[in-house]
Amino acid sequence: MWWEILPGFAIMTACLIIPGVATAQIHKFTNWGKEKRIARVPYQYYLMERDKRVSGVGKHYVSKVKKINFQHFGLCK
Template sequence: MWYEILPGFGIIVVCLCVPGFVTPRIQKFQNNGKLKRVAKDWNEWWMMSRDYRLTGSHYIGRGLEAIPDKPTKK
């Protein structure tokens, strides 16, 4: 009968819902009690990509001397 599909349906629903409830708790555990990462991580990545754009390497940091004063027109 129709009620024979209820156990299988229940298993599918539980398997699809569990990751949505568990993932935020795992992230909170990994981020030391904060639900989201702090902006500091994004800022560090952004500066690393800036160094790569200016110097061609993530590991060579340059200061303001690497940025041209006036943009050159082509």
């Protein structure tokens, strides 16, 4: 009957969804919580170019994390 197609449909759907979700999570993990910026339409590309100009360092994102001085905490000699 018609419900016999449901297991195959579920497997195909999972196989198509998993790579997209996994890629987004890998980008988020490797970029310290920020998703990768992708310009899918020209307007988004112009916004990224604007961010590069405004930041003054030629990047659309500047990390706010400073270098940690471990000698201050007595962890390194």
